Amino acid sequence: MKLWLDTETYSPTPLRNGTHIYAEAAEIMLVQYAVDDDEVQVWDRTAGEPMPLDLDEAIDDADEYWWQNGNMFDFTALRHAAPELLARMPLEKWRDTMLQAYAHSLPGKLDLLCQIFKLPMDQAKDKRGGQLIQRFCKPQRDGSRATRLTHPTEWAEFIEYGKSDIRAMRAVHKKMPKWNYPNNRSELALSHLDVKINQRGMQMDVDLARAAVRAIDVAQKDLARRTVDLTDGEVTKATQRDKLLQHLLAEYDIDLPDLKKSTLERRMNDPDLPDSLRELLAIRLEATMTSSSKYKTLLRGVSHDGRLRGLMQFLGANRTGRVAHRLYQPGNMPRPNVGLILQELGIKKLGDGDMQRYVEMGIDALKNDAADLVFENVMGLTSNVVRGSIISPEDKKLVVSDLSNIEGRVAAFLAGEQWKLDAFREYDAGTGPDLYKLAYSKSFGVSVEDVDKEKRQLGKVQELALAYEGGVGAFVTFTMTYRMELDDVRAAVFKVLDTIDGDIVRESRGMWDWVTKKRRTLGLEQDVFVACEILKRGWRSAHPQIASFWGELKDGAIQAICSPSTTVRVRTIIMRRDGEWLRVQMPSGRQLCYIAPQVDDSGGISYMGVNQYTRKWQRVKTYGGKIFENLCQAVARDVLFENMPRVEAAGYEIVLSIHDELLTEAPARSEYSDAHLSELISTVPEWAQGIPLSAGGFEATRYRKD
Structure with missing residues (x-):
């Protein structure tokens, strides 16, 4: 049995300050609910009436509690304003339509989901609902509060408006896939762990x-x-x-x-x-x-016990399944x-x-x-x-660990770039060279011993910029990130031109002729462009399995899109189109989802998604290298997240994850260490046998960049 739930709350604290500080003074005014497909009912708690008998029984009998943004908002509101009710609702029964949307690369907002699935929605009513929320859920401009007693007619409207969200939740739930959530039991369990982490927060x-x-x-x-x-x-x-x-x-x-x-x-x-x-x-x-904005956000949002909570939105990063950071934005x-x-x-x-x-x-x-x-x-x-x-509480310490070059390792693992997997193992064992030095060495055909600090930096930029089919433009962007002057790049490449494969040099010069005709020089001088092109081609030549994988992924996606219900295998990746969904299954069993995929006459692939620049729902183009990037980041996430329950079970309380790093609080005793935490998070999952993992970190009373 599904129990559908929603709440309407009031608090004198602005919600923009953060859910947890908002909830400390919150009052739950209305509880909207429905059992399965029954009519929506409302419990008006402001009227002083006891809980309706059908809701009382449903809370105990339900197999699942379904909310919209319940894991982030309603759980917190109940914890502060109705703890006796929350105590009757086991966390393992909680489900969230927002997470269901995020898990399948959809936006989380209910009104936008209704538009996407073409569900009937009264726009005027929705606008009116916003006005009613302004009326009853926050103080008025003069500091007074509107209630069912001061505005009885509008309160009746407010109750009817609240019912519409339940109806919308049920409708979009039926329209959305369920592969990744809630049917994936591992992801469901991780969503519940995420609730615990957000409720725990971190000491500031x-x-x-x-x-x-x-x-x-x-x-x-x-x-x-x-x-x-x-x-x-x-x-x-x-x-x-x-x-x-x-x-x-x-x-x-x-x-x-x-x-x-x-x-x-x-x-x-x-x-x-x-x-x-x-x-x-x-x-x-x-x-x-x-x-200053971070410090001010911290002060607005911190709870009265000095902890900042609600910082991680589970599955919030578009497509990959990584968390998105809220409020304090610790990821940037x-x-x-x-x-x-x-x-x-x-x-x-x-x-x-x-x-x-x-x-x-x-x-x-x-x-x-x-x-x-x-x-x-x-x-x-x-x-x-x-x-x-970010500090440790009294009698505890921060234990932090970060997976080492996890995306580079995943890229080699997925593509089967065996020499690179071996190189990672040798480096981890202390018998092999630095991978950035090795990248330069492989690209230029020189000995690793001859790679100095300047050349290593070029190798680093190659690794970071080129693994996902990036070209000269991507390389130039990363040189700016790492404060490298393009003239220095040109000088470094031309200084060793005689060691570079002649075909690569000729092809790079030929590429300049092509981009000149097409007016795609990126505003670069000829020698600078050619130098960057040489670095690009050298890296691709040294990584034949990765470079060929981009094209195979594109071809596989096209085949799957154009042949619905046909399973297409691309090395370790499985692709299949079911209805309006292109499903790309990873070794973990989780699936990347692309809605309404299309292939144009020129072979270009597109799908409907959130544009990362405009933040609007629109058609987005993709290509083999981009699909590979999505896969690498998603698999890297799966490695870390699979090990998070193991970390918690060992006594390390996770307070935050940032990309491939975990911040934990642990007792200030020697048995809890960064070495032990690193061992835990670098445990190789059953589905990823063959990937070399390594991690490193530190112990401290204050967080830092290691």
């Missing part, structure tokens, strides 16, 4: 956050004052992009294409730059370096600015303990409101120490 250094906000406020005012002085009042804040660009052009005859960090840093390296201009550009860099915390740290410490190279010394000194200065007396760049300091706002 609230004092640090408050101190950082104060310091940022003082620093921003100082930077604004200096900006006004340097520009004679033409620019009042360095964050005013257009005004600053206009000032630079008018005052210094400098026409910058943008104010990106890389652009400013290159310009500041000019020894002939006037001191006033150098200072102005430095102010711009510092003013845009702040992590800035990397420490090593150059700034070296400058502040007055050293040329980071040694053991230098990073930790900087962080501890910085946090101490911030908490004592003395950061501006100790550090030149306060904004940069707050950005560099933001990870340290």
Whole structure:
């Protein structure tokens, strides 16, 4: 028996601050419910009536409780506002239509799902429902509260509106697939573990956050004052992009294409730059370096016990099944600015303990409101120490571990690139070379011993940019990420041109002729383009199994799309089109889903999905390399997530996952260690036999970038 449920709640705390801080003061006003396909009923708790008998019995008799966003919202609301009711509802019975949607690459919002499946929906009623929520679920503008007593007519409307969500939930549930959720029992169990992790939350250094906000406020005012002085009042804040660009052009005859960090840093390296201009550009860099939004979000959302909760949306990352981060967004915390740290410490190279010394000194200065007396760049300091706002509770420690190069290992495993699998094993055993050095060595046909630091960096960018059918454009993007100058790339390649396969060089020069005719040079000079093309072709030549897999995946997808109900095997991957769904099954048994797939006359593949740039539901193009990327990221996720129950069972309490890294809290005893945690998360699943896994981490009282 399915019991369909929804709640309408009131809280004086804005929901945007976070579900958990919202729920601390929340009241559950209405409970909408229905058993299977029966009529929807409403329990109006504001009327003081006891729970209806049919709901009382259904809670005990139901096999499944179905909610829309229940795992994130309603579970939390019940925990705070109706704990006696939650105690009767075992977590293993909870189901969520939002997770069902995410599991099959659909958007989670109920109204959009109704549109996609062409379910009847009264748009006017939906708009009216939004107005009623504004009326009853939050304080009014004058601070008063609207209730069933103050607005009885609208309250009756509100009750009827609440019933519509239950009807919509039931309808979309029937339309959506159930392969990955709820029928996949492993994924269902992981969704319940995710609830526990979100309810647990992580301990935060609230004092640090408050101190950082104060310091940022003082620093921003100082930077604004200096900006006004340097520009004679033409620019009042360095964050005013257009005004600053206009000032630079008018005052210094400098026409910058943008104010990106890389652009400013290159310009500041000019020894002939006037001191006033150098200072102005430095102010711009510092003013845009702040992590104030993270600190403020933390302070708004943290619970009264100092823990921040509700940070992980299970299955929230489009298609791959990874979590999406909510609220504090721990997945996009800035990397420490090593150059700034070296400058502040007055050293040329980071040694053991230098990073930790900087962080501890910085946090101490911030908490004592003395950061501006100790550090030149306060904004940069707050950005560099933001990870340290995650701390261990008393009598516990943070134990952190990260799967090493998991996507690279999965790529070699799925494609059957045997030499690379062997290379990973040898590296893990301490008998083989660094994989980035090996990538360069294989591409250029040189000895690994001859690969210096500069060449290793090229190998690293090759590995990160080219595994998913990336070309020159992808390579150039990654050079910017890793602060590599394209002229240096050109010089490095042309310096060893005589060691490179002649065919690769000729084909790369020929590619320049082709892109010139097609006007696809990406604005690059000829030698720079050719150098990047050589690196691309060299990597592909060294990875024949991966490079050929891209085309096979595309051909397999086309065959499956054009031959419904026919199973197509592409090495270890199984593809099949059932109705409007292209299903791509991974070794774990979980399936990537592509809705309404099409093949155009030129052989291009597209499907309906959420555009990652516009965030709109529209037709999205894909290709063999992109399907391979989806597979690698999804399989990497499956490896980590399969081991999460093992981690919990060993006594490590997971508080967060970031990509391929787990943050846990454990008793501050020697038997709990990063080595043990690393062993747990690198356990090879039964379905992935043959993949070499390795992990490494650290123990600390503050989180950091290891």
